[in-house]
Amino acid sequence: MDRYRIKPGSQVDLSRHDPDDRSAFDGDKAAGKAETAALNGRLEALQELLYAEGRHKVLVVLQAMDAGGKDGTIRSVFEGVNPQGVKVASFKRPTPPEQAHDYLWRVHGQTPGSGEIVIFNRSHYEDVLVVRVHELVPESRWRKRFAHIRAFESMLGDEGTRIVKFFLHVSKDEQRERLQERIDDPRKRWKANPADLEERKRWDDYQAAYEEALAETSTEQAPWYVIPANANWYRNLVISRILVDLLEGLSMRYPEPAEGIPDMRVV
Numbered sequence: 001m002d003r004y005r006i007k008p009g010s011q012v013d014l015s016r017h018d019p020d021d022r023s024a025f026d027g028d029k030a031a032g033k034a035e036t037a038a039l040n041g042r043l044e045a046l047q048e049l050l051y052a053e054g055r056h057k058v059l060v061v062l063q064a065m066d067a068g069g070k071d072g073t074i075r076s077v078f079e080g081v082n083p084q085g086v087k088v089a090s091f092k093r094p095t096p097p098e099q100a101h102d103y104l105w106r107v108h109g110q111t112p113g114s115g116e117i118v119i120f121n122r123s124h125y126e127d128v129l130v131v132r133v134h135e136l137v138p139e140s141r142w143r144k145r146f147a148h149i150r151a152f153e154s155m156l157g158d159e160g161t162r163i164v165k166f167f168l169h170v171s172k173d174e175q176r177e178r179l180q181e182r183i184d185d186p187r188k189r190w191k192a193n194p195a196d197l198e199e200r201k202r203w204d205d206y207q208a209a210y211e212e213a214l215a216e217t218s219t220e221q222a223p224w225y226v227i228p229a230n231a232n233w234y235r236n237l238v239i240s241r242i243l244v245d246l247l248e249g250l251s252m253r254y255p256e257p258a259e260g261i262p263d264m265r266v267v
Protein backbone atom coordinates (compact mmCIF):
# COMPACT_ATOMS: atom_id res chain seq x y z
CA MET A 1 0.00 0.00 0.00
CA ASP A 2 3.11 2.09 -0.07
CA ARG A 3 2.04 3.51 -3.43
CA TYR A 4 -0.46 5.74 -1.62
CA ARG A 5 1.91 6.97 1.07
CA ILE A 6 3.26 10.51 0.80
CA LYS A 7 7.02 10.23 1.19
CA PRO A 8 8.32 12.71 3.76
CA GLY A 9 9.61 15.86 2.14
CA SER A 10 7.93 15.28 -1.22
CA GLN A 11 5.65 17.68 -3.03
CA VAL A 12 1.98 16.79 -3.46
CA ASP A 13 0.01 17.43 -6.63
CA LEU A 14 -3.45 15.98 -6.11
CA SER A 15 -4.27 16.19 -9.81
CA ARG A 16 -1.68 13.42 -10.26
CA HIS A 17 -3.50 11.14 -7.82
CA ASP A 18 -6.39 9.40 -9.55
CA PRO A 19 -9.46 9.14 -7.28
CA ASP A 20 -10.59 6.21 -9.47
CA ASP A 21 -7.35 4.29 -9.19
CA ARG A 22 -7.79 0.54 -8.50
CA SER A 23 -4.26 -0.57 -9.17
CA ALA A 24 -3.71 -2.36 -5.87
CA PHE A 25 -6.46 -4.90 -6.52
CA ASP A 26 -7.10 -7.23 -9.45
CA GLY A 27 -10.61 -8.38 -8.68
CA ASP A 28 -14.04 -6.79 -9.00
CA LYS A 29 -16.17 -5.05 -6.41
CA ALA A 30 -17.59 -8.29 -4.97
CA ALA A 31 -14.11 -9.72 -4.53
CA GLY A 32 -12.93 -6.47 -2.97
CA LYS A 33 -15.77 -6.54 -0.48
CA ALA A 34 -14.97 -10.13 0.39
CA GLU A 35 -11.36 -9.25 1.14
CA THR A 36 -12.45 -6.29 3.25
CA ALA A 37 -14.78 -8.57 5.22
CA ALA A 38 -11.88 -10.91 5.91
CA LEU A 39 -9.74 -7.96 6.98
CA ASN A 40 -12.54 -6.81 9.31
CA GLY A 41 -12.19 -10.11 11.14
CA ARG A 42 -8.43 -9.68 11.47
CA LEU A 43 -8.83 -6.12 12.64
CA GLU A 44 -11.24 -7.29 15.30
CA ALA A 45 -8.72 -9.85 16.60
CA LEU A 46 -5.85 -7.37 16.43
CA GLN A 47 -7.80 -4.75 18.35
CA GLU A 48 -8.51 -7.30 21.06
CA LEU A 49 -4.80 -8.08 21.27
CA LEU A 50 -3.91 -4.38 21.32
CA TYR A 51 -6.19 -3.94 24.30
CA ALA A 52 -4.99 -7.07 26.08
CA GLU A 53 -1.35 -6.14 25.65
CA GLY A 54 -1.99 -2.53 26.60
CA ARG A 55 1.36 -1.36 25.25
CA HIS A 56 0.52 0.64 22.12
CA LYS A 57 -1.83 3.47 21.29
CA VAL A 58 -3.17 3.96 17.76
CA LEU A 59 -4.42 7.18 16.22
CA VAL A 60 -6.19 7.20 12.85
CA VAL A 61 -6.78 10.62 11.30
CA LEU A 62 -9.46 10.96 8.61
CA GLN A 63 -9.70 14.04 6.46
CA ALA A 64 -11.73 14.64 3.30
CA MET A 65 -13.73 17.16 1.39
CA ASP A 66 -17.45 17.25 2.25
CA ALA A 67 -19.14 13.99 1.28
CA GLY A 68 -15.70 12.47 0.92
CA GLY A 69 -16.74 9.37 2.83
CA LYS A 70 -15.36 9.77 6.34
CA ASP A 71 -18.51 8.44 7.99
CA GLY A 72 -18.80 5.52 5.57
CA THR A 73 -15.17 4.61 6.15
CA ILE A 74 -15.63 4.47 9.91
CA ARG A 75 -18.78 2.39 9.54
CA SER A 76 -17.30 -0.11 7.09
CA VAL A 77 -13.68 -0.47 8.10
CA PHE A 78 -14.41 -0.87 11.80
CA GLU A 79 -17.47 -3.08 11.35
CA GLY A 80 -17.21 -5.98 13.74
CA VAL A 81 -14.53 -4.36 15.89
CA ASN A 82 -15.50 -4.33 19.55
CA PRO A 83 -17.08 -0.91 20.22
CA GLN A 84 -15.35 -0.90 23.62
CA GLY A 85 -11.97 -0.80 21.95
CA VAL A 86 -12.47 2.00 19.45
CA LYS A 87 -13.39 5.61 20.02
CA VAL A 88 -14.35 8.21 17.42
CA ALA A 89 -13.60 11.88 18.07
CA SER A 90 -15.33 14.29 15.68
CA PHE A 91 -14.03 17.80 15.37
CA LYS A 92 -16.60 20.41 14.39
CA ARG A 93 -16.40 24.15 14.40
CA PRO A 94 -14.76 25.01 17.75
CA THR A 95 -17.06 25.85 20.66
CA PRO A 96 -16.42 29.08 22.62
CA PRO A 97 -14.25 27.36 25.25
CA GLU A 98 -12.30 25.65 22.47
CA GLN A 99 -11.93 28.98 20.66
CA ALA A 100 -10.54 30.48 23.82
CA HIS A 101 -7.63 28.01 23.80
CA ASP A 102 -4.89 27.13 21.36
CA TYR A 103 -6.05 24.90 18.51
CA LEU A 104 -4.36 21.74 19.83
CA TRP A 105 -5.99 21.98 23.24
CA ARG A 106 -9.15 20.13 22.27
CA VAL A 107 -7.19 17.62 20.23
CA HIS A 108 -4.69 16.41 22.80
CA GLY A 109 -7.41 15.35 25.22
CA GLN A 110 -8.89 13.01 22.62
CA THR A 111 -5.70 11.14 21.74
CA PRO A 112 -5.64 7.40 22.51
CA GLY A 113 -4.50 5.88 25.78
CA SER A 114 -2.67 2.55 26.03
CA GLY A 115 -4.49 -0.25 24.25
CA GLU A 116 -6.87 2.15 22.52
CA ILE A 117 -7.64 3.00 18.92
CA VAL A 118 -8.98 6.50 18.35
CA ILE A 119 -10.31 7.69 15.00
CA PHE A 120 -10.26 11.41 14.36
CA ASN A 121 -13.20 12.38 12.13
CA ARG A 122 -11.65 15.68 11.01
CA SER A 123 -8.83 16.83 13.22
CA HIS A 124 -6.27 19.53 14.01
CA TYR A 125 -5.71 19.66 10.24
CA GLU A 126 -8.86 21.76 9.96
CA ASP A 127 -6.73 24.49 11.51
CA VAL A 128 -4.58 24.64 8.37
CA LEU A 129 -7.44 23.88 5.95
CA VAL A 130 -10.81 25.53 6.59
CA VAL A 131 -9.04 28.14 8.70
CA ARG A 132 -6.72 28.94 5.81
CA VAL A 133 -9.37 28.89 3.07
CA HIS A 134 -11.66 31.19 5.06
CA GLU A 135 -8.82 33.29 6.44
CA LEU A 136 -10.04 32.75 9.98
CA VAL A 137 -6.56 33.60 11.18
CA PRO A 138 -3.81 35.40 9.26
CA GLU A 139 -1.29 33.43 7.25
CA SER A 140 1.50 34.44 9.62
CA ARG A 141 -0.31 32.39 12.26
CA TRP A 142 -1.55 29.31 10.38
CA ARG A 143 1.74 28.86 8.53
CA LYS A 144 3.56 28.23 11.81
CA ARG A 145 1.12 25.45 12.54
CA PHE A 146 2.79 22.99 10.19
CA ALA A 147 5.79 22.99 12.49
CA HIS A 148 3.60 22.80 15.61
CA ILE A 149 1.73 19.84 14.16
CA ARG A 150 4.93 18.00 13.21
CA ALA A 151 6.26 18.53 16.71
CA PHE A 152 2.99 17.50 18.36
CA GLU A 153 2.72 14.31 16.34
CA SER A 154 6.38 13.53 16.86
CA MET A 155 5.88 13.89 20.61
CA LEU A 156 2.90 11.54 20.48
CA GLY A 157 4.97 9.09 18.45
CA ASP A 158 7.91 9.22 20.86
CA GLU A 159 5.52 8.52 23.72
CA GLY A 160 4.13 5.38 22.07
CA THR A 161 1.34 6.45 19.72
CA ARG A 162 1.26 5.00 16.23
CA ILE A 163 -0.29 7.58 13.92
CA VAL A 164 -1.67 7.02 10.45
CA LYS A 165 -3.44 9.70 8.43
CA PHE A 166 -5.81 9.21 5.51
CA PHE A 167 -6.92 11.80 3.02
CA LEU A 168 -9.96 10.39 1.22
CA HIS A 169 -9.48 11.68 -2.29
CA VAL A 170 -12.71 12.08 -4.31
CA SER A 171 -13.10 13.93 -7.60
CA LYS A 172 -15.12 17.09 -7.90
CA ASP A 173 -17.68 15.24 -10.07
CA GLU A 174 -18.01 12.49 -7.51
CA GLN A 175 -18.64 15.08 -4.81
CA ARG A 176 -21.40 16.65 -6.92
CA GLU A 177 -23.11 13.27 -7.29
CA ARG A 178 -22.89 12.59 -3.58
CA LEU A 179 -24.20 16.01 -2.60
CA GLN A 180 -27.06 15.57 -5.10
CA GLU A 181 -27.85 12.19 -3.60
CA ARG A 182 -28.13 13.81 -0.19
CA ILE A 183 -30.82 16.05 -1.65
CA ASP A 184 -32.63 13.27 -3.53
CA ASP A 185 -32.56 10.44 -1.00
CA PRO A 186 -35.00 11.01 1.90
CA ARG A 187 -32.76 8.97 4.19
CA LYS A 188 -29.77 11.16 3.41
CA ARG A 189 -31.51 14.50 3.22
CA TRP A 190 -30.79 15.29 6.86
CA LYS A 191 -27.14 15.48 5.87
CA ALA A 192 -27.72 18.00 3.08
CA ASN A 193 -26.27 21.30 4.15
CA PRO A 194 -26.27 24.52 2.12
CA ALA A 195 -22.85 25.26 3.59
CA ASP A 196 -21.45 22.29 1.63
CA LEU A 197 -22.34 24.06 -1.62
CA GLU A 198 -20.56 27.18 -0.44
CA GLU A 199 -17.48 25.14 0.41
CA ARG A 200 -17.64 23.41 -2.97
CA LYS A 201 -17.15 26.79 -4.65
CA ARG A 202 -13.78 26.89 -2.95
CA TRP A 203 -12.79 23.44 -4.20
CA ASP A 204 -9.50 24.61 -5.73
CA ASP A 205 -8.50 26.53 -2.62
CA TYR A 206 -9.13 23.43 -0.52
CA GLN A 207 -7.16 21.21 -2.86
CA ALA A 208 -4.24 23.62 -2.67
CA ALA A 209 -4.50 23.78 1.11
CA TYR A 210 -4.56 19.97 1.29
CA GLU A 211 -1.57 19.67 -1.03
CA GLU A 212 0.54 21.87 1.21
CA ALA A 213 -0.68 20.32 4.45
CA LEU A 214 0.03 16.79 3.22
CA ALA A 215 3.48 17.75 1.97
CA GLU A 216 4.38 19.62 5.15
CA THR A 217 3.22 17.01 7.63
CA SER A 218 3.77 13.55 6.15
CA THR A 219 6.54 12.10 8.29
CA GLU A 220 7.97 8.64 8.97
CA GLN A 221 6.25 8.61 12.34
CA ALA A 222 2.92 10.01 11.12
CA PRO A 223 2.56 9.36 7.39
CA TRP A 224 -0.24 10.60 5.16
CA TYR A 225 -1.89 8.31 2.65
CA VAL A 226 -3.89 9.71 -0.27
CA ILE A 227 -6.64 7.13 -0.71
CA PRO A 228 -8.47 6.85 -4.05
CA ALA A 229 -11.99 7.27 -2.72
CA ASN A 230 -14.43 7.54 -5.62
CA ALA A 231 -15.32 3.87 -5.11
CA ASN A 232 -16.28 3.15 -1.52
CA TRP A 233 -15.37 -0.52 -1.69
CA TYR A 234 -11.84 0.21 -2.91
CA ARG A 235 -11.32 2.92 -0.32
CA ASN A 236 -12.43 0.53 2.44
CA LEU A 237 -10.19 -2.22 1.16
CA VAL A 238 -7.07 -0.05 0.98
CA ILE A 239 -7.60 1.48 4.41
CA SER A 240 -8.32 -1.92 5.96
CA ARG A 241 -5.10 -3.31 4.51
CA ILE A 242 -3.05 -0.41 5.83
CA LEU A 243 -4.52 -0.71 9.31
CA VAL A 244 -4.08 -4.47 9.48
CA ASP A 245 -0.46 -4.10 8.28
CA LEU A 246 0.19 -1.43 10.88
CA LEU A 247 -1.23 -3.50 13.74
CA GLU A 248 0.50 -6.68 12.62
CA GLY A 249 3.75 -4.75 12.47
CA LEU A 250 3.53 -4.07 16.20
CA SER A 251 4.41 -7.73 16.95
CA MET A 252 2.02 -7.84 19.84
CA ARG A 253 1.70 -10.76 22.23
CA TYR A 254 -0.88 -11.65 24.81
CA PRO A 255 0.54 -10.88 28.26
CA GLU A 256 1.63 -13.66 30.60
CA PRO A 257 -1.23 -14.87 32.78
CA ALA A 258 -1.28 -13.61 36.35
CA GLU A 259 0.51 -15.68 38.99
CA GLY A 260 -1.50 -18.17 40.95
CA ILE A 261 -4.32 -18.84 38.49
CA PRO A 262 -6.07 -21.95 39.78
CA ASP A 263 -7.14 -24.89 37.62
CA MET A 264 -10.92 -24.63 37.85
CA ARG A 265 -11.32 -28.38 37.40
CA VAL A 266 -9.57 -29.09 40.69
CA VAL A 267 -10.70 -26.27 42.99
Ligand code: ATP
Pocket residue numbers: 065066067068069070071091092093094121122126127130131191193
Ligand atom coordinates in the same frame (compact mmCIF):
# COMPACT_ATOMS: atom_id res chain seq x y z
P1 ATP B 1 -19.84 15.48 6.20
O1 ATP B 1 -18.56 15.19 5.49
O2 ATP B 1 -20.75 14.30 6.23
O3 ATP B 1 -20.48 16.74 5.70
P2 ATP B 1 -18.66 16.84 8.37
O4 ATP B 1 -17.42 16.27 8.97
O5 ATP B 1 -18.50 17.89 7.34
O6 ATP B 1 -19.52 15.69 7.74
P3 ATP B 1 -20.29 18.75 9.64
O7 ATP B 1 -20.98 18.80 10.95
O8 ATP B 1 -21.06 18.90 8.38
O9 ATP B 1 -19.49 17.38 9.59
O10 ATP B 1 -19.14 19.85 9.59
C1 ATP B 1 -18.21 20.11 10.56
C2 ATP B 1 -17.62 21.44 10.16
O11 ATP B 1 -16.78 21.92 11.18
C3 ATP B 1 -16.80 21.37 8.88
O12 ATP B 1 -17.28 22.29 7.95
C4 ATP B 1 -15.41 21.74 9.35
O13 ATP B 1 -14.66 22.45 8.38
C5 ATP B 1 -15.72 22.59 10.56
N1 ATP B 1 -14.57 22.68 11.45
C6 ATP B 1 -13.89 21.68 12.03
N2 ATP B 1 -12.83 22.13 12.72
C7 ATP B 1 -12.81 23.47 12.55
C8 ATP B 1 -11.95 24.51 12.99
N3 ATP B 1 -10.90 24.26 13.75
N4 ATP B 1 -12.25 25.78 12.62
C9 ATP B 1 -13.33 26.03 11.85
N5 ATP B 1 -14.17 25.09 11.40
C10 ATP B 1 -13.92 23.83 11.75
Ligand code: MG
Pocket residue numbers: 066067193196
Ligand atom coordinates in the same frame (compact mmCIF):
# COMPACT_ATOMS: atom_id res chain seq x y z
MG1 MG C 1 -20.18 18.70 6.27
